[in-house]
Amino acid sequence: MEKSEIIGFLRSEGEERSSLFRRAREVRDQTLGNKVYFRGLIEFSNICSKDCFYCGIRKSNKRVVRYEATDEEILTACRFAWENRFGSVVLQSGERSSPRFVDRVERLVREIKRFSGGELGITLSCGEQSRESYQRWREAGAHRYLLRIETSSPALYARIHPQNSLHTFEKRLEALRLLRETGFQVGTGVMIGLPFQTVEELAADLLFFREIDIDMCGMGPYIEHEHTPLYQYRHLLLPREERFGLALRMIAVLRLLMPDINIAAATALQAIDPAGREKAVAVGANVIMPNLTPCQYRRDYLLYEDKPCLDEDAELCRNCLEARIELTGSEIGYGEWGDSKHFQHRTALP
Ligand code: SAM
Ligand code: SF4
Numbered sequence: 286m287e288k289s290e291i292i293g294f295l296r297s298e299g300e301e302r303s304s305l306f307r308r309a310r311e312v313r314d315q316t317l318g319n320k321v322y323f324r325g326l327i328e329f330s331n332i333c334s335k336d337c338f339y340c341g342i343r344k345s346n347k348r349v350v351r352y353e354a355t356d357e358e359i360l361t362a363c364r365f366a367w368e369n370r371f372g373s374v375v376l377q378s379g380e381r382s383s384p385r386f387v388d389r390v391e392r393l394v395r396e397i398k399r400f401s402g403g404e405l406g407i408t409l410s411c412g413e414q415s416r417e418s419y420q421r422w423r424e425a426g427a428h429r430y431l432l433r434i435e436t437s438s439p440a441l442y443a444r445i446h447p448q449n450s451l452h453t454f455e456k457r458l459e460a461l462r463l464l465r466e467t468g469f470q471v472g473t474g475v476m477i478g479l480p481f482q483t484v485e486e487l488a489a490d491l492l493f494f495r496e497i498d499i500d501m502c503g504m505g506p507y508i509e510h511e512h513t514p515l516y517q518y519r520h521l522l523l524p525r526e527e528r529f530g531l532a533l534r535m536i537a538v539l540r541l542l543m544p545d546i547n548i549a550a551a552t553a554l555q556a557i558d559p560a561g562r563e564k565a566v567a568v569g570a571n572v573i574m575p576n577l578t579p580c581q582y583r584r585d586y587l588l589y590e591d592k593p594c595l596d597e598d599a600e601l602c603r604n605c606l607e608a609r610i611e612l613t614g615s616e617i618g619y620g621e622w623g624d625s626k627h628f629q630h631r632t633a634l635p
Contacts, residue, residue, distance in 0.1 A: 286542055291488040294538045295531065302534065309537035309569035316544040321566055321615045322623030323606075324408055324549075325366035325374045325577040328586040329354045333379025335412070335452065337435075338445050339476065341510040341587045342379055348512055350585050354578075356393065362577040363397050363405060369603055370620035373406035375431065375574055380412025387418045391425045398426035406622040408472075413460040419467040429625075430464045431472040431503055432457070436479065437493035438486045445479060445515065461497060470628040472501030472547070477535055478528030479507045480518035487535060495542050500625035501572070502539060505551025506532045508589035529557040533568050540569030545626040547572050555593045563609045572623065573610070575602045 294305050313319075330353040331342040342349055359376070366374045376393065390411060397405055408429035409422055419430070436442050439454045446452035464471045475490045494502060506528040509519050523531070536548055549572040554561030562573055576594045578586060583595045594602060610617055 286538075288485075288488050288492060291491055291538055291542075292484055295484050295487055295534050297534065305534065305537050305541075306568040309540040310567060312540055312544050313569045313571060317571055317626060319615045320571065320618040320621075320623065321610050322373070322547075322572050322618045322621060323366075323371040324406075324572060324574045325362065325371045326377060326552075326574040327354070327359055327362045327374055328377050328576075328578040328582065329359050330378040330381075331582075331586050332381060333412075334382070335380050336447050337452070338447070338514040339479070339507060339510070339589075341513060341589060342585075343513060346512050349587075352582050352585050354582060356389075356396070358579050359393060360396060360400070362579065364400065366577060367401045367405050371405075371575070372618065372621050372623060373408060373429075374577070375408040375410055376427075377410040377431075378412075382412075382414055382418065386411075387414070387421065391421050394422060394425040394427045404620075406624070413456055416463045416467065419463055419469070423467050423469060427469070429470040429472060429501065431474075431501070432460055432464065433474040433476070433503065434458070434461065434490075434493070436475050436482065436486065437490045438482075441479065441482060441486060444481055470500040470625050472503055472549075473497075473499050474502050474504035474549075474551075476507035477504060477532045478523050480515060480521040482507075484531075487531070491535065491539055491542055494539065498627075498631065499543070499546060500628040500631075501547040501549070502543075503549035503551055503572075503574075504532065504535060504539075505553035506557060508553055508556055508591065510587070510589045525557045529554065529561065533564060536565050536570055537568040543627065545630060547623070547625045547627075549574060552576070552593065553589065556589065556591045559593075560609065562606075563613050566610065566613050566615055573606060575606050577602070 332351050333344050336343045336345050363374050407427040409427045410431040442454040509516050548570045550562035550565035550570040
């Protein structure tokens with residue numbers, strides 16, 4: 286697919302858009318079947334050493350009450366995931382790289398593997414780390430990693446991050462390369478509808494995913510947060526429903542471009558439309574991340590306004606999602622890892 290064709294799809298309306306969505310769904314069903322896999326999301330700490338201009342839990346937001354879930358709380362959430370046959374968990378946090386943090390994640394990964402007899406799959410999403418840290422976490426048993434590039438445009442990246450050595454585009458790219466080299470299934474993604482972002486840049490993001498040959502993708506709409514620097518540009522934003530529509534088209538086009546990768550239906554979709562994640566599943570996504578973060582912490586992991594599921598406990602969340610997924614005509618892959626077929630294909634022996 287040429288860039289101009291992708292741009293056409295991203296701008297499509299009416300029958301053209303419906304046919305894009307139909308084709309994306311068909312490609313997913315033909316390549317991967319109609320199963321949707323759950324990854325229980327545990328946002329285990331909002332302490333972060335970075336200051337991304339878009340993010341509500343950035344270091345300089347002094348209004349945030351910082352927390353770190355205890356080992357017991359994290360393991361209880363993982364046990365819930367295991368007992369409810371979710372297949373996998375995602376451990377996500379602000380970015381830190383102290384030896385204490387790296388040791389702790391390694392220990393938690395080993396413990397999750399131990400109590401589940403190796404059954405629970407583990408995805409990490411803890412930001413940029415050294416090769417050694419990635420290696421240690423991989424050896425401990427984590428096998429997937431999510432690190433969004435946020436935008437593949439170095440110029441836009443520079444506008445949405447502080448200009449210092451902690452926040453460079455090159456470091457982000459290098460981290461994605463290290464993840465691949467240390468044997469992870471690599472997931473990345475972008476925010477859609479950022480201030481200053483163009484449709485051309487979004488098309489380039491999709492081609493970037495193909496070029497670096499990702500295994501998984503999680504992308505969703507950018508949603509403003511009052512206590513962040515990007516908030517001052519809110520007058521430049523597309524209306525939320527348009528960001529939502531653009532996000533669905535991005536998912537559908539990516540499914541056509543990379544039929545065998547895993548695509549997650551991002552939580553931010555649900556912040557705009559209560560049925561947002563199910564709509565993403567209907568246009569080609571095949572992974573959903575029910576929130577298993579202990580309820581007392583959820584209001585302190587507010588990346589953006591109107592983040593959903595702040596009060597729903599894990600049990601409620603599961604029942605609600607189950608019904609909604611079945612409505613889309615998909616089936617939930619209970620007790621399965623649902624690994625990226627793309628990763629299996631690219632690492633298969635000749
Ligand atoms: N700290 C790790 C990192 O940055 O990779 C993982 C946690 S971070 C909160 C996860 C993702 O949240 C980021 O990659 C970013 O795309 C997304 N995010 C942050 N602020 C957002 C916003 N205002 N709207 C939508 N997504 C946002
Ligand atoms: Fe920290 Fe991640 Fe938020 Fe950036 S996006 S401020 S690294 S939590």
